[in-house]
Every structure is written in C-alpha cells, then in structure tokens.
Amino acid sequence: MITIRQAPDAFIQKLLTKVRILGLPKRWGQWRSPPLVPFSTAGPAVLQDFQAQLLNPQTTSTVILRHLDQIIARSDLSNAHKFLALQCFLDTLSMEDWCNQKMNYGRSQSRHDGSFYFTNLPSGFYQLEASLPRAGLRYGQSRFEAELKDGYFTRDPPTKSIFSDILKLKIELPPTTIFGQVIDAKNQEPLEMATVRCVEHQAQTLTSRNLDHNQAEKWNYRLVGVEPFSPAVTLIISASGYAPQHQRVVLQPGESKQCDIQLVAQV
Numbered sequence: 001m002i003t004i005r006q007a008p009d010a011f012i013q014k015l016l017t018k019v020r021i022l023g024l025p026k027r028w029g030q031w032r033s034p035p036l037v038p039f040s041t042a043g044p045a046v047l048q049d050f051q052a053q054l055l056n057p058q059t060t061s062t063v064i065l066r067h068l069d070q071i072i073a074r075s076d077l078s079n080a081h082k083f084l085a086l087q088c089f090l091d092t093l094s095m096e097d098w099c100n101q102k103m104n105y106g107r108s109q110s111r112h113d114g115s116f117y118f119t120n121l122p123s124g125f126y127q128l129e130a131s132l133p134r135a136g137l138r139y140g141q142s143r144f145e146a147e148l149k150d151g152y153f154t155r156d157p158p159t160k161s162i163f164s165d166i167l168k169l170k171i172e173l174p175p176t177t178i179f180g181q182v183i184d185a186k187n188q189e190p191l192e193m194a195t196v197r198c199v200e201h202q203a204q205t206l207t208s209r210n211l212d213h214n215q216a217e218k219w220n221y222r223l224v225g226v227e228p229f230s231p232a233v234t235l236i237i238s239a240s241g242y243a244p245q246h247q248r249v250v251l252q253p254g255e256s257k258q259c260d261i262q263l264v265a266q267v
Contacts, residue, residue: 001107001108001109001110001130001131001132001133002107002108002109002110002116002118002128002129002130002171003087003090003106003107003128003129003130003131004106004107004118004126004127004128005087005127005128005129005143006080006125006126006127007083007106007124007126007127008122008123008124008125008126009079009080010122010124011106011121011122011124011126012079012080012082012083013079014122015083015086015105015106016072016079016082016083016086018103019072019086019105020069020072020073022103023065023069024065024068039051039054039055039088039091043081043084044077044081046071046074046077047071047077047081047084047085047088050067050068050071050085050088050089051088053067054088054089054092055092064089068085068086068089071085072085072086083106086105086106087106090105090107104118121148122148123148123149123150124147124148125145125146125147126145126146126147126148127143127144127145128143128144128145128146128169128171129141129142129143130142130143130144130171130173131173132173135225136227137176137227137228137253138175138176138225138226138227138253139173139174139175139176139225139253139254140173140174140175140176140252140253140254140255141173141253141254142171142172142173142174142254144169144171146167146169148167173254174254174255174256175224175225175254175256176225176226176227176228176251176252176253176254176255176256177222177223177224177225177226177255177256177257178198178222178223178226178233178235178249178251178257178258178259179217179219179221179222179223179256179257179258179259180219180221180258180259180260180261181211181218181219181220181221181260181261182194182196182207182220182221182237182239182260182261182262182263183260183261183262183263184242184262184263184265185262185263185264185265186264186265190207190208190209190210190211190220191207191209191220191239191242191263192207192208192209192220193206193207193239193240194206194207194221194237194238194239194242194263195207195236195237195238195239196221196223196235196236196237196261197235197236197237197238198223198226198233198234198235199233199234199235199236200227200229200233200234201226201227201229203223203225203226204223205221205222205223206221207220207221207239208220208221217258219258226251228251228252228253228255231250232248232249232250232251233248233249233250233251234246234247234248234249235247235248235249235259235261237261237263239263241265241266242263242264242265242266243263243264243265243266244263245261245263247259247261
C-alpha cells in the first residue's frame with residue numbers, strides 16, 4: 001500500500017470536496033482495527049478526540065463517520081488537519097475494505113509486479129509512505145518525498161505508457177531481520193549446520209561454515225521477514241554435540257538486528 005501522507009493544498013482540497021459530496025462507504029466504519037503504527041499525538045484536541053474514538057471498539061460506525069464529516073466541514077481547521085483525520089480513519093481499515101474501490105483517497109495498492117501509480121496530481125511536494133499491511137510487522141514502512149513540477153517529463157518514458165508525463169519512483173521495504181554468527185566458543189570458528197529457530201512463529205534456518213558479508217556486517221545465518229513479537233523474539237540455537245542456547249532479541253518492524261552466539265561443546 002502506498003499512501004500520500006502530505007500533499008499540496010490543491011490535492012487535499014480536491015479530495016476533501018469529493019469526500020463531502022460522495023461520502024464514504026458506511027460499511028467502512030464497521031470493521032476497524034488499531035493501525036500498525038500508532039497515531040501521532042500532535043494536532044488539535046478535536047483530532048485527538050477523533051483518534052480516541054477510532055481506537056474505541058465500542059464506538060459505532062455511524063458515530064465515526066458523522067464525526068469525520070463534522071471535522072471535514074469545520075472552517076476553523078486547516079485542510080492539512082482534515083486530511084490527517086481522514087488518513088487516521090483509513091489507517092484503521094482492513095485491506096479487504098479497499099476491494100472494488102474506484103476512488104483511491106490518496107492511496108494506491110501495488111500490483112503483482114510491484115508497480116503502482118497515482119494520476120492527475122497537482123504540482124508540489126508530496127510525502128509518501130509504503131507499507132505491506134498483509135505482512136503484519138514482518139516488513140517496515142518506507143517514507144520518501146517527491147516533487148512534481150509543472151511540465152515535468154520523465155527522462156526515460158515507457159514506450160507504451162498510457163501516461164503523458166511520469167515521475168518514476170523506486171521504493172524498497174526493509175524486512176524485519178535477525179542475522180549473526182554462530183561459532184564454537186573454544187576455537188571461535190563458524191559452526192556449520194547449526195539450527196537457529198524462532199520459537200514464536202517456528203521460522204528457522206541453518207548456519208553455513210562460510211561467512212557472508214556486506215560493507216558493515218558478517219553472518220553465517222539470517223532470518224528474514226521475522227514477526228517482531230512483544231516484548232522480544234525468542235531464538236533457540238542448537239547444533240549436534242553442543243549445548244543449546246536461548247536468546248531474546250528485541251526487534252522493531254523493519255529493523256535488522258545482529259545476534260551472535262557462541263555454543264559450548266558438550267563433554
């Protein structure tokens with residue numbers, strides 16, 4: 001999911017006008033869940049009160065949608081605050097709620113090949129956020145900024161594109177990852193075929209004798225796309241002829257955390 005978090009006033013005004021005229025699907029207020037990333041506490045009191053209502057499972061969909069309509073209609077709130085209220089509401093919806101929606105509300109789902117697009121955007125600065133809601137917290141979010149200029153044309157236009165002017169963006173989502181070295185405590189050599197298993201969701205991998213590396217780290221095992229359970233993920237590291245170890249690893253979504261283990265040979 002690619003979400004426009006900040007946008008020029010011309011974009012926000014156009015979107016809010018459509019919402020006021022067309023309204024929102026009433027079924028959208030019936031199935032809500034806390035957003036993957038907690039709401040920001042910044043903003044006027046009316047916005048904070050609306051956020052509290054969204055997180056309250058006892059609040060009915062009728063009350064939620066009516067309150068949002070009132071916020072959008074207020075003349076004492078900026079368009080940016082109204083847009084934030086709308087985004088907070090959309091953050092609590094499930095992916096199924098987006099099915100068959102012709103109006104994107106400042107959001108776009110990527111296709112199977114990873115491509116996405118927004119059309120008819122006014123010029124100005126945009127802040128976008130990419131996430132993978134169906135993956136839970138196994139991937140982090142990625143935020144980036146883009147500027148659309150009047151008369152902008154891509155330097156590398158697709159030959160069969162249906163769009164006349166394109167700003168191409170490439171986004172990478174960071175997977176939540178645990179990596180490190182499992183070594184012999186005595187000779188400090190990497191251990192081959194040791195098992196590193198995550199207790200909470202049964203993901204596991206085997207170590208290799210050779211160390212992989214990049215510019216900053218070295219490892220002989222990696223667990224990629226780990227769900228960061230609270231308060232920590234539990235690893236069990238075992239190898240034939242060695243005493244097993246347990247390690248607790250505190251993870252944040254999208255974080256890559258190093259966890260090195262020394263196994264002691266059993267006598």
